[in-house]
Amino acid sequence: MDVSEATRDLLFRLGVSAKYKGFSHATYAVILCIEQEERLLFVTKLLYPDIAKRYKTNWKAVERNIRTVSTVAWKRNRILLEALAQRSLDECLCATEFVNVLFHAVSSDVSQALISL
Numbered sequence: 001m002d003v004s005e006a007t008r009d010l011l012f013r014l015g016v017s018a019k020y021k022g023f024s025h026a027t028y029a030v031i032l033c034i035e036q037e038e039r040l041l042f043v044t045k046l047l048y049p050d051i052a053k054r055y056k057t058n059w060k061a062v063e064r065n066i067r068t069v070s071t072v073a074w075k076r077n078r079i080l081l082e083a084l085a086q087r088s089l090d091e092c093l094c095a096t097e098f099v100n101v102l103f104h105a106v107s108s109d110v111s112q113a114l115i116s117l
Contacts, residue, residue, distance in 0.1 A: 015076025
């Protein structure tokens with residue numbers, strides 16, 4: 001399973017459907033972070049602008065759309081989101097935290113798949 005497929009699958013399990021723009025934005029964010037992990041440290045300078053360019057929007061819209069899917073995931077499958085975050089969540093994750101959680105979940109899944117080859 002590739003990174004894109006694993007991220008989409010995880011988002012579906014979290015209760016987020018592809019009807020949200022943030023679904024595509026979050027998926028692409030994880031792909032970009034797998035390519036260059038440093039993007040997780042500079043989301044407004046390195047990550048969101050690259051996503052915005054691909055989807056012909058601005059970085060603020062990207063952040064808002066990812067925040068929306070984070071809220072949806074928190075409302076629909078909080079138990080899984082808390083398991084992925086490895087802590088209890090009193091409120092939904094901000095966009096940056098949500099991308100971080102997705103990145104770590106997917107990168108550990110992908111690395112485990114590569115190890116088993």
